[in-house]
Amino acid sequence: MSEPYDTDPRRSGASRARQPYDAAPDAYTDPSDRPGEESRGGRRRREEASAPAEHGAAAGHGDPGDDGTGGHDRAGTPGGDADDGGEGERAAAAKDYGRAGRNVPVSILVAVGLLLVILTPLFFFKPLFLVILVAAAGLGIWEMTRALRTSGARPPLIPLLGGGVAMMCLAWFSGVDALSIGLLITVLATMVWRMGDGPAGYQRDMGAAALTMVYVPFLLGFAAPLTTPEDGQWRILATLAAVVLSDTGGFVAGVLFGRHPMAPTISPKKSWEGFAGSILATGAGSAAILWALLDVAPWKGVLFGVVVSVAAVLGDLAESLLKRDLGIKDMSNILPGHGGIMDRLDSIVFAVPTAYLLLSVLAPSA
Numbered sequence: 331m332s333e334p335y336d337t338d339p340r341r342s343g344a345s346r347a348r349q350p351y352d353a354a355p356d357a358y359t360d361p362s363d364r365p366g367e368e369s370r371g372g373r374r375r376r377e378e379a380s381a382p383a384e385h386g387a388a389a390g391h392g393d394p395g396d397d398g399t400g401g402h403d404r405a406g407t408p409g410g411d412a413d414d415g416g417e418g419e420r421a422a423a424a425k426d427y428g429r430a431g432r433n434v435p436v437s438i439l440v441a442v443g444l445l446l447v448i449l450t451p452l453f454f455f456k457p458l459f460l461v462i463l464v465a466a467a468g469l470g471i472w473e474m475t476r477a478l479r480t481s482g483a484r485p486p487l488i489p490l491l492g493g494g495v496a497m498m499c500l501a502w503f504s505g506v507d508a509l510s511i512g513l514l515i516t517v518l519a520t521m522v523w524r525m526g527d528g529p530a531g532y533q534r535d536m537g538a539a540a541l542t543m544v545y546v547p548f549l550l551g552f553a554a555p556l557t558t559p560e561d562g563q564w565r566i567l568a569t570l571a572a573v574v575l576s577d578t579g580g581f582v583a584g585v586l587f588g589r590h591p592m593a594p595t596i597s598p599k600k601s602w603e604g605f606a607g608s609i610l611a612t613g614a615g616s617a618a619i620l621w622a623l624l625d626v627a628p629w630k631g632v633l634f635g636v637v638v639s640v641a642a643v644l645g646d647l648a649e650s651l652l653k654r655d656l657g658i659k660d661m662s663n664i665l666p667g668h669g670g671i672m673d674r675l676d677s678i679v680f681a682v683p684t685a686y687l688l689l690s691v692l693a694p695s696a
């Protein structure tokens with residue numbers, strides 16, 4: 331559980347950043363409203379009364395909690411504090427990326443690069459894909475432990491990284507049963523390692539560590555048994571295509587028809603219309619893809635697409651919820667235009683185990 335957010339507007343901007351993103355506008359108070367006090371923003375407004383347009387341009391802020399789909403403009407929100415600590419000048423100078431909230435050309439280039447890194451070993455040297463999985467799990471674990479530290483938890487990084495590598499290797503060479511054993515070993519090793527830091531905060535730290543173990547290496551580890559069959563490259567490709575179709579269909583339908591918020595306190599830009607677009611796009615696309623790649627009947631492909639799309643949307647919402655609770659926008663900034671590895675894997679970590687289970691029934695490997 332995160333520490334209480336500091337709502338004292340007289341404190342630094344770093345403290346205000348910890349306020350919950352979905353707080354009502356009247357929860358943000360301007361220091362100038364307090365009797366006998368005048369904020370730096372109030373002094374600046376008085377001193378720069380001759381240039382009101384500049385202040386007005388700096389008053390609007392995007393919602394920092396909207397995950398990769400663009401910020402909410404809150405130009406009319408009281409106490410936006412654009413003037414405090416020089417933030418107004420930075421906001422006015424910042425480039426407006428519109429509804430996307432990102433540098434779209436850079437995002438596209440990074441996405442294409444990631445696809446090449448993933449698909450090249452799949453089709454030319456499959457064992458190298460294990461290295462990709464280990465690297466993704468390691469970076470994801472690092473991002474999770476780093477993010478969870480903002481709540482006061484201190485999950486031990488070293489046993490988590492070691493356990494993540496072990497879980498990926500076990501899943502690759504011995505399947506899902508070995509993956510589960512790897513999770514158990516990682517939990518025990520982390521408990522023993524954490525004992526060295528004493529009893530203070532032990533439950534809190536182990537709770538954060540358990541979340542990290544399950545959320546990153548365990549769920550992502552299902553990609554290994556999904557890949558290892560002779561036609562594994564097509565199974566991974568079909569799964570990734572379903573996630574992309576879900577994201578794309580949801581975005582297009584949400585922009586064109588979105589009217590009814592799906593989870594306004596978690597991800598305000600998601601709508602039920604967008605969710606319907608995700609379902610339709612993934613169901614139709616997966617029917618064609620699975621028929622072409624795995625010789626699966628179209629109705630089975632539709633079923634696969636619908637269930638994977640639901641899992642992908644839930645994965646996206648789960649990470650949005652986590653980031654809002656922690657008070658952060660992105661898990662890290664190592665991917666320009668995207669944020670962190672987990673900001674790209676949020677849908678995939680839920681979709682991969684779902685696809686593995688579905689394909690085990692709908693298209694069992696020889």
